[in-house]
Amino acid sequence: MKLKSFLAKPYAYAVQKKIRRNMANAVEDQSAILQQLLKNGKLTLFGKDHHMEDVKEYEEFRQAIPVRDYEGIRHYIDQIKSGTENVLWRGKPMYFAKTSGTTSGVKYIPISKDSISNHIDTAKYALLNYMAETGRPEFADGKMIFLSGSPTLERVGGIPTGRLSGIVNHFVPGYLRRNQMPSFETNCIEDWETKLHKIVTETSKQDMRLISGIPPWMQMYFDWLSEANEGKKIKELFPNLQVIVHGGVNFQPYRAKLMESLGGNVDTIETFPASEGFFAFQDSQKDEGLLLNTNSGIFFEFIPAAEIFSENPRRLTLKDVQLGENYALIVNSNAGLWGYNIGDTVKFLSLDPYRIVVTGRIKHFISAFGEHVIAEEVEYAMRIAAEKHGAHIIEFTVAPMIQTTDGSLPYHEWLVSFEQAPDDLTAFATTLDETLRQKNVYYDDLLRGAILQTLKVTPMHPHAFIEYMKSIGKLGGQNKVPRLSNDRVIADAMAPFKA
CATH class of the missing domain: 3.30.300 (GMP Synthetase; Chain A, domain 3)
Structure with missing residues (x-):
């Protein structure tokens, strides 16, 4: 065991204990988060527009804050872009995560100084929890590749703006920078095919231990990598490859082909990140589903999917959800999202702890x-x-x-x-x-x-x-x-x- 994996192991067990505490206190933590959000939200333009100073409990919150999608908050985002402070959250956003919408065109999702840790720490905790569960920290000693967007950021209204994966790239800790691939220069290439050719060239002879990305683009990387190396399987090229981290789409339709391309067994960690927050991650190699991230600055609501387009749909908190019901996921966060319909649907597989699967998109x-x-x-x-x-x-x-x-x-x-x-x-x-x-x-x-x-x-x-x-x-x-x-x-x- 090398130094990095040796040092990571006790940290991993400490993180796992914290995750287990959060499992046991999920409902209480959600109530505390709502109160903290209200405390800050009442000082904002949004809070004043919705009389948040009069909101004390969830029932009052539900009456005061309507469910909206991006079009419903666009006028607030436009005010932030024009330079106004304290609009959805205190001060100005630290970043805008730029994402494409099917009906809204380009969307600018705020990330605040308070919410950035949700994105960074949850990704870190998912990996550390895996280390603690399996007792296998060895991937920390080798190379890791993150098939992500460019870390190059523009400025919109004076706020650094880019793809979420590019923003997160700036927070990779220094002790892992030497492990990270591709190179910063390659990661900045915008054209995907040009970028992928460079990634294949850079990684072919490396000791890859972890690969992360959306399954279809991971498969494309595997195909090109194999083609560039006389048709060899990925495990032949990377014999120490330990784990694949995936998210963004359901893994099952891609699993068979990915595993065939790998040519050997590799552990997998599923995640549920989005520009609006890092909502859940796979906490067990044995149990199905993703652990809902209940203590990370996000207060969750759930609307039965069949009612999402109703005039007065039921809005449920975590304590009210049931197994097997398809819910639209609604988030309220310390980035300044309020009653925000992210467009995804989820289903609970377990209520102790709260584990979900992503079942689709409301509009798909x-x-x-x-x-x-x-x-x-x-x-x-x-x-x-x-x-x-x-x-x-x-x-x-x-x-x-x-x-x-x-x-x-x-x-x-x-x-x-x-x-x-x-x-x-x-x-x-x-x-x-x-x-x-x-x-x-x-x-x-x-x-x-x-x-x-x-x-x-x-x-x-x-x-x-x-x-x-x-x-x-x-x-x-x-x-x-x-x-x-x-x-x-x-x-x-x-x-x-x-x-």
């Missing part, structure tokens, strides 16, 4: 005929079909085909890039359809009632999704292809990339 669903099919359902169906028929999936998306050219019934079209196609595509599609019918009673009713016909699978070129993302200027970084659409915009744009 298919309900062209009232079926309301969500990401969790299609990803489950794809996993079952792929396992049954020996298929390896690179990427897929699903869209409704409302008007057919031959006058037949409408259907769901699954656009799928295969690394290894099923022997029988028709049987594969049948399994997809049958599994989805089992998961979604509304979809089943529509087929039984002859409103829809069974789904159709359209094989795509292996690089179809890469080419599509390149065509819209969103290749690499933290960009993701929506799993579901309620229209044909993505499906039609991908037509040129059919196999």
Whole structure:
């Protein structure tokens, strides 16, 4: 054991104890955080607009603070950008995290001096907890790669602004800088393909121990790395590779192909970071789900997903949630977000401790005929079909085909890039359809009632999704292809990339 891993081990056990204390005190910690948020919030422009000085308890908070998305707070963000202080939180934000929105264009999410530790410490705690649980701190002695956005920042209204992953890059502690890859210069390259070529060159001969990134871009890195090294598996190139850290999308559709590319067993740590906060992380290699980050400056609310577009949806606190219910996640934070709908849905797998899975996006669903099919359902169906028929999936998306050219019934079209196609595509599609019918009673009713016909699978070129993302200027970084659409915009744009 080398010096870094030796020193990390006692620190890891101390962090694990802290995490376990937080598990036991989750509801109490949430109540304390709400009071602290109110204490600071009442001094802001937002707080005065919403009479926060009169708010003492959660019931009053729920009445005073409406649920909003980015469009609902844009006018406050514009005031911050124009130089006004004490708008959503005291002073000015330390950073703006710049992110793309489907309806709002570019979004500027504030990160305050109080909230930056949520992003930095949670990432650190996820790794240290893994060390303590497994007793394996060795990855600290080797190289680590973070497939992230550029750390180059611009200024918007005098506030440093960039991708969250680029901002976080500035907080890598000095003792890990020598372990970090790629180089700062390479990380600053904006063009993803140029950047990835450089990353492959820089890392091929290194002692890589940890790799972190969004699964589809991690897979692209593995493919290029293998191609540059005579087709070798990743574990042949990096025999000491210990752990993969992933987030951003559901890992299951990518797992089989990633593990095949690796050519050997590697531990995984799932995380749930976003520009609005680092919400949860995998705290156990044995238990399913992500531990909700209940003591890190964020007060969580949960709205049953079926009610999110209702005029008066139920808003629940942590103590009121139930197992198996699909909830829209609402955050209130010490970055100045209030009643903020981040657009993700979650489901609780455990209430002691509070562990969740991310089930999809509120705006990413298919309900062209009232079926309301969500990401969790299609990803489950794809996993079952792929396992049954020996298929390896690179990427897929699903869209409704409302008007057919031959006058037949409408259907769901699954656009799928295969690394290894099923022997029988028709049987594969049948399994997809049958599994989805089992998961979604509304979809089943529509087929039984002859409103829809069974789904159709359209094989795509292996690089179809890469080419599509390149065509819209969103290749690499933290960009993701929506799993579901309620229209044909993505499906039609991908037509040129059919196999």
